Amino acid sequence: MEKYKLKNLSCATCAAKVEDGLSKLEGVKFVSVNFATASMSIEADDFEKVKQKIREVEPGVEVEMAGKETTEAPLSIFAENKWTIIKVLTGLVLLLAGIIFEDELHNTTNHIAEYLVFVTAYLVSGWGVIRMAIKNIIRGQVFNEHFLMTIATLGAFAIHQMPEAVAVMLFYIVGELFQDVAVNRSRRSIKSLLEIKPDYANLKVGGALKKVSPEEVKIGDIIVVKAGEKIPLDGILTEGSSFVDTSALTGESVPRKVGADDEVLAGMINQSGLITLRVSKPFGESSISKILEMVENATAKKAETEKFITTFAKYYTPFVVFGSLLIAVLPPLFIEGATFSDWIYRALVVLVISCPCALVISIPLGYFGGIGGASRKGILVKGSNFLDALTQVKTVVFDKTGTLTKGEFKVTEIVTVNGFGEKTILEYAAYAEYNSNHPIAKSILESHQPEIDPERIGEVGEISGHGVRAIVDGKEIFAGNDKLLHKENIAHEKCDVDGTVVHLVVDRKYAGYVVIADSLKIDAIDAVDQLHKKGIHTVMLTGDNEFAAAAIAKKLEIESFYAGLLPENKVEHIERLLNKNGKVAFVGDGINDAPVLARADVGIAMGALGSDAAIETADVVLMTDSPSKVVEAIDVSKWTRKIVWQNIIFALVVKALFIILGIFGIATMWEAVFGDMGVALIAILNATRVLNAK
Numbered sequence: 001m002e003k004y005k006l007k008n009l010s011c012a013t014c015a016a017k018v019e020d021g022l023s024k025l026e027g028v029k030f031v032s033v034n035f036a037t038a039s040m041s042i043e044a045d046d047f048e049k050v051k052q053k054i055r056e057v058e059p060g061v062e063v064e065m066a067g068k069e070t071t072e073a074p075l076s077i078f079a080e081n082k083w084t085i086i087k088v089l090t091g092l093v094l095l096l097a098g099i100i101f102e103d104e105l106h107n108t109t110n111h112i113a114e115y116l117v118f119v120t121a122y123l124v125s126g127w128g129v130i131r132m133a134i135k136n137i138i139r140g141q142v143f144n145e146h147f148l149m150t151i152a153t154l155g156a157f158a159i160h161q162m163p164e165a166v167a168v169m170l171f172y173i174v175g176e177l178f179q180d181v182a183v184n185r186s187r188r189s190i191k192s193l194l195e196i197k198p199d200y201a202n203l204k205v206g207g208a209l210k211k212v213s214p215e216e217v218k219i220g221d222i223i224v225v226k227a228g229e230k231i232p233l234d235g236i237l238t239e240g241s242s243f244v245d246t247s248a249l250t251g252e253s254v255p256r257k258v259g260a261d262d263e264v265l266a267g268m269i270n271q272s273g274l275i276t277l278r279v280s281k282p283f284g285e286s287s288i289s290k291i292l293e294m295v296e297n298a299t300a301k302k303a304e305t306e307k308f309i310t311t312f313a314k315y316y317t318p319f320v321v322f323g324s325l326l327i328a329v330l331p332p333l334f335i336e337g338a339t340f341s342d343w344i345y346r347a348l349v350v351l352v353i354s355c356p357c358a359l360v361i362s363i364p365l366g367y368f369g370g371i372g373g374a375s376r377k378g379i380l381v382k383g384s385n386f387l388d389a390l391t392q393v394k395t396v397v398f399d400k401t402g403t404l405t406k407g408e409f410k411v412t413e414i415v416t417v418n419g420f421g422e423k424t425i426l427e428y429a430a431y432a433e434y435n436s437n438h439p440i441a442k443s444i445l446e447s448h449q450p451e452i453d454p455e456r457i458g459e460v461g462e463i464s465g466h467g468v469r470a471i472v473d474g475k476e477i478f479a480g481n482d483k484l485l486h487k488e489n490i491a492h493e494k495c496d497v498d499g500t501v502v503h504l505v506v507d508r509k510y511a512g513y514v515v516i517a518d519s520l521k522i523d524a525i526d527a528v529d530q531l532h533k534k535g536i537h538t539v540m541l542t543g544d545n546e547f548a549a550a551a552i553a554k555k556l557e558i559e560s561f562y563a564g565l566l567p568e569n570k571v572e573h574i575e576r577l578l579n580k581n582g583k584v585a586f587v588g589d590g591i592n593d594a595p596v597l598a599r600a601d602v603g604i605a606m607g608a609l610g611s612d613a614a615i616e617t618a619d620v621v622l623m624t625d626s627p628s629k630v631v632e633a634i635d636v637s638k639w640t641r642k643i644v645w646q647n648i649i650f651a652l653v654v655k656a657l658f659i660i661l662g663i664f665g666i667a668t669m670w671e672a673v674f675g676d677m678g679v680a681l682i683a684i685l686n687a688t689r690v691l692n693a694k
Contacts, residue, residue, distance in 0.1 A: 001030065001041055001042065001043045002041070002042060002043070002047075002065075003039060003040070003041050004039065004040045004041075004042070004063050004064060004065060005038060005039055005040075005063075005064040005065070006018070006033070006038050006039060006040055006054075006061050006062070006063060006064075007038070007061065007062040007063075007064060008060045008061050008062060009033075009035060009038045009058070009061055014035075014058050014061070015033045015034070015035035015364075016033075016035075016360070017057050017058060017141070018033050018040070018054055018057050018058055018061065019031055019032065019033035019040075021053055021054075021056070021057040022042065022044075022050060022053055022054070022057075025044070025049060025050065025053050026049075027044055027045035027046050027049065028042065028043070028044045028045075028050065029043040029044065029045075030042065030043040031043075031044070035364055035365075040063070050063075051063055056139060057139070057141075059135060081177055081180060081181070084173060084176070084177050084180070085177070087124055087125055087173060088125065088170065088173060088174055088177065090121075090124050090125075091121050091124045091125030091166065091169070091170045091173075092170060094117055094118075094120055094121035094124065094166075095118075095121050095163065095166045095167065095170060097117060098114070098117040098118050098121060098162070098163060098166070099163055101117075102114070102163070114162070115162070118162040118163065118165070118166055119162075121166045121170075122153065122157075122162075122165060122166045122169060125166065125169040125170045125172075125173055126149070126150075126153060126166075126168075126169030126170075126172070126173070128173070129146050129149050129150060129169060129172065129173070130146075130150050132146040133146040133147045133149070133150040142318075143317040143318040143321060144317060145317075145355045145356070145357055147317075147321075148317065148320070148321070148351050148352065148354065148355050149168065149169065149172055149352070149355070151321070151348075151351060152168055152348045152349075152351040152352045152669070153165040153166075153168045153169055155344060155347075155348045155351075156168065156345075156348055156669060158344075159341045159344055159345055161345065161669070164668070164669045164670060165669075167669070167670050167673065168352055168669055168673050171670075171673035171674055171677055172673060172677065174677065175357075175673075175676070175677025175678075175680060175681060176677075178677070178681045198214050198230040198231070198232035198233075198266060198267070199230075200212065200213060200214070200232065201213070201214045201216075201217050201223045201232035201233060202223055202224040202225065202226070202229075203216075203217055203221060203222075203223055204221075204222040204223060204224055204276070209224055214232040214233055214266070214283040214286075215282075215283045215284070217232070217233055217279055217282070217283065218279065218282065219279055219280065219281065219282060220278060220279060221278070221279045222238070222276060222277070222278055222279075223235070223276070223277060223279060224274065224275070224276050225270045225274070225275050225276075225277065226270065226274055227242070227270055227271065227272055227273060227274065228269070228270065228271070229269070229270055230266075230267065230268070230269055230270075231244070231264050231265065231266055231267065231268045231269070231270060231277075232266055232283070233266050233279045233280075233281065233282075233283055233286050234263070234264070234265050234266050234279070234280050234281040234285075234286045235263070235264060235277035235278050235279045235280050235281075236261060236262070236263055236264075236277060236278050236280055237258055237259060237260055237261065237262050237263075237264060237275055237276070237277050238260065238276050238277060238278050239260070239275065239276035240259075240260075240273050240274050240275035240276055241257070241258065241259040241260070241273060241275070242257075242258060242270050242271060242272045242273040242274075242275050243255040243256065243257050243258075243271045243272050244256055244258055244264060244268040244269060244270055244271060245268060245269040245271055246265075246268050255271055258275070263280070264277060265286070266283070266286040267286075304385070304388060305363060305367075305388065305641075305644060305645075305648075306363055306364055306367060306384060309359050309360060309363045309648070312356075312359070313356040313359065313360050316354075316356055317354075317356065320350070320351065320354040321351070323350070324347040324348070324350045324351045324354075325347065327343060327346060327347040327350060327663060328340070328343050328344045328346075328347035329343075331343045342665065345669070346662055346663055346664075346665055348669060349658075349662035349667055349668065349669050349672045350659050350662045350663065350672075352669055352672040352673050352676060353655055353658040353659055353662060353667070353672040353673075353675055353676050354655060354659065354676075355676050355680075357676070357680045359647070359648065359651050359652075359683070361680065361683070361684055362647045362651075362680070362683035362684050362686065362687040363644055363647065363648070363687075365684060365687040365688070366640060366643050366644040366647060366686075366687035366690055367384035367387060367640060367644065368384070369640070369687055369688060369689075369690030369691045370384070370387050370636060370637065370639070370640030370643075370690045371383075371384060371387060372690075372691050373636060373639075373640075373690050373691045374387070374632075374633065374636045374637075376691075377629070377632055377636070378622065378623035378624050378629065379620065379621075379622060379623070379629055379632060379633045379636065380620065380621040380622075380623065381619070381620050381633070381637075382618075382619050382620065382621075383619070386602055386619040386620060387636075387637045387640055387641075388637070388641065389583055389601055389602050389619075389637075390585070390602055390620070390633055390634050390637035390638075391634070391637045391638050391641045392582060392583045392601075393536060393582065393583045393584070393585045393601070393602060393634060394535075394536060394537060394580075394581055394582020394583065394584075395536065395537045395538075395539060395577055395580070395582060395583075395584045395585070396531055396536055396537070396538055396539070396584075396585045396586075396587065396630060397538075397539045397540070397541060397573075397574060397577065397584060397585065397586045397587070397596075397600070398538065398539070398540050398541070398558070398586075398587050398588075398627070399540075399541060399542065399570075399586075399587065399588035399589065399593050399596075400540055400541075400542035400544060400549065400552060401439075401518060401542065401543075401544065402589040402606065402625075403587055403588055403589050403606055403627065404520060404521060404524045404540065404552065404556065404627060405518040405519060405520055405521060405524070405552065406518060406519050406520070406521055407439060407518065407589075408443075408518065408519065409439050409440055409442070409443035409500070409516045409517070409518050410443055410446075410447070410516065410517060410518075410519075411426070411443055411444060411447040411514055411515070411516055412515050412516065412517040413514075413515035414426060414512065414513075414514050414515070415512045415513050415514075415515070416511065416512040417492075417493075417510060417511065417512050418509055418510060418511060418512075420504075420506070420511040420512055424511070425504050425511050425512050425513075425514065426444070426447060426448050426514065427448060427450075428472060428475075428477050428479070428504055428506060428511070429444050429448075429479050429502055429504055429514055430444050430445050430447075430448035430452060431452060431456060431457055431470065431472040431477070432460075432468050432469075432470040432472065432477045432478075432479040432504075433445065433468065433479060433502075434452050434454070434457060434460075435457075435460055436468065440500060440502065440516050443516050444502065444514060444516070456472055456473050457470060457471070457472055458470070458471030458472070458474070459471045463480065463484060463487075465483070466480045466481060466483050466484035466487055467479050467480015467481060467484040467502070467503075468480060475506055475507050476506075476507055476508065477504070477505065477506055478490070478503075478504070478505035479502050479503070479504055479505075480502065480503060481501070481502075481503065481545070482495050482496075482501070482503065484503065484505075485503055485505070485510070488505065488508075490505050490508065490509075490510050491510060492510045496547055497513060497515065497547060500515070500516045500517065500518070500544060500545065500548045501513050501514070501515055501516070501545075502514045502516065520552070520555060520556070521625075521626065521627055523626050523627055523628040524556060524627045525555065525556055525557075526628060527626075527627035527628040527630060527631055528556045528557060528558060528627070529557070530628070530631040531630070531631060532557070532559075534631075534634070536634075537559055538556075538558045538559050538560075539558065539559065539560050539561065539562075539573075539577065540552070540553055540556075540558045540560075540561040540562070541561070541562050541565055541569075541570045541573055541574075541596075542561070542562075542563050542564075542565065543563075543564065543565050543566065543592075544563055544564070545563055545564060546563040546564060548563070549561050549562075549563035550563075567592045567593070567595050567596065568595070570593070570595070570596045571595050571596055571599050574586060574596055574599050574600055575599065578599075578600075578601070583601035583602060584600050584601050584602075585600060585601065585602040585603075585604055585630070586599075586600035586602075586603055586604065587604045587605075587606070587627070587630055588603075588604075588605065588606070589605060589606035589625070593605075594616075594617040597617045597618045597619075598617045602619050602620060603617060603618040603619045603620070604618060604619070604620045604621075604622060604630060604633070605617070605618030605620070605621050605622070606622055606625040620633055639690065640690050643686055643687060643689060643690050644687075646686060647683040647686055647687060650679065650682070650683065650686075651679050651680075651683055654675060654679050655675075655676075655679065658671070658672055658675045658676075
């Protein structure tokens with residue numbers, strides 16, 4: 001799939017037309033046009049046909065390869081819109097001259113001077129609109145805003161309302177100018193989110209440093225990051241220590257201290273000392289690369305509201321045109337004293353006010369702003385459809401280890417029986433678990449201080465789902481769960497122990513058990529409490545034992561939990577919850593959570609420590625691994641939806657009011673154009689507020 005920039009893509013309707021036209025083109029397997037970033041992702045057999053189709057659908061739009069954008073300083077508002085401003089000023093001067101000297105111009109032979117001034121002003125300000133209307137009609141695309149403006153203004157000329165015809169076009173392009181400024185401002189805000197991409201890496205080659213593109217660096221290479229530079233790739237610190245600014249990735253403003261063997265991620269900024277790191281991932285798989293890809297591609301998955309507005313505009317415009325025609329024709333035929341000139345004028349007012357620009361521009365910008373605002377907080381939403389889905393979540397299901405807890409197991413208690421000592425039990429447990437990579441095994445090895453002597457270990461075998469059997473110093477050692485004791489018929493008094501437990505058996509004699517605890521994340525209690533305050537139900541699913549799960553659920557006050565689950569069991573529980581009211585979100589981090597993340601209405605992955613499989617499968621990625629980010633994600637989604645619906649209701653109410661005023665002859669065409677462009681501008685500015693969601 002290739003990505004391209006689309007120059008001169010001026011409106012969301014244009015983007016929708018390009019996407020619709022290309023999707024029907026033979027040889028196009030996938031296409032997504034993103035108005036907010038003026039870009040297109042496409043997979044096609046013949047790109048020349050694609051460019052030809054774009055020229056047919058939107059003649060002014062030019063296609064460029066993505067990545068060709070320059071890094072020059074942004075132009076001023078005047079420089080960006082120079083010709084539009086010149087047209088506005090020229091049209092305004094001619095219009096004012098025509099109004100001021102209207103009587104003198106009107107008295108000339110056949111009103112030649114009057115027509116000359118107003119027609120010139122009309123063509124200066126409105127030729128671009130007329131030309132686009134004609135081109136669209138030739139291509140069979142009749143009903144759009146250019147057609148509405150052209151019909152309304154030509155109709156005004158026909159009934160000798162020339163100043164108002166010029167004013168319609170003038171106000172229209174002034175409104176377009178303000179729209180362009182607002183849209184470009186939003187695009188620059190969005191682009192600034194994407195400029196966290198590192199420009200270079202200091203690659204260590206021999207004893208020297210070579211400045212190279214991050215894409216050229218390979219896994220295992222050594223790079224140096226100086227104070228003030230962006231970390232270009234994910235890696236492990238080998239030398240030095242520093243404070244790093246993680247705000248671009250996580251939204252957290254407090255710098256984090258890092259030292260030897262700590263992991264750092266691409267996009268973080270080294271604030272103090274010189275650090276050296278070994279690259280652990282190529283740039284294409286780095287954290288920053290994933291963020292850029294997710295944010296840029298997010299609008300490909302559109303919310304139902306966006307789809308509705310696009311469809312609404314498609315049918316709304318012809319409805320308005322035919323409705324205006326009826327307003328112009330029927331009253332003079334059936335109402336005594338009604339004149340065609342009066343009702344044609346009223347119909348033209350209705351045409352002008354009915355332009356759907358405010359909706360088709362502001363709604364996609366609102367959703368993209370929500371996605372951009374969320375990414376600033378370290379919450380990556382993969383599409384506006386998921387942003388919408390978050391507003392409807394009624395149940396949040398959590399995995400336990402690594403999601404609500406830190407996943408850092410520590411030995412908290414050793415209980416001995418039958419004359420065995422604590423040191424002996426811990427030693428045998430450490431030797432039995434020596435070859436295991438399980439977090440519980442690692443915690444036991446960390447608690448056992450002396451070095452392990454592998455020579456003392458004989459035969460080792462895993463007993464699936466139960467534990468391990470090992471020969472240590474010639475003795476038979478069993479280390480595992482309560483099921484292992486029953487399987488081997490080992491006599492013991494206590495089966496149910498709170499927490500994660502490893503039971504020890506030495507030469508078929510029960511020696512005691514080691515309790516391993518995993519601590520809660522700092523914000524876990526607050527996150528669950530905030531969800532409950534929002535009326536959202538909480539559930540915990542875990543593969544851990546019943547007693548360890550119960551202890552965590554009690555501390556967090558989670559409403560219900562299910563323990564001892566395999567991945568397929570978690571999917572079964574999620575499917576049962578899906579049948580209830582509202583949408584279900586699942587929050588997880590491990591590779592075993594991928595099936596559940598895919599099955600839930602909204603899959604939320606812990607991104608910083610989560611597995612690649614979980615991140616790829618999820619719909620939302622939390623870059624800080626903080627449960628409280630789930631609450632933030634829901635808040636941002638509701639804020640976005642609130643602003644989107646504010647725009648929809650505001651635009652429709654104001655337009656309906658002006659249509660009624662226009663039908664009764666109260667609103668003039670001047671007011672109609674001002675109202676239409678004013679509504680569009682207010683809606684766009686309101687949509688940009690989403691980027692700054694608190």
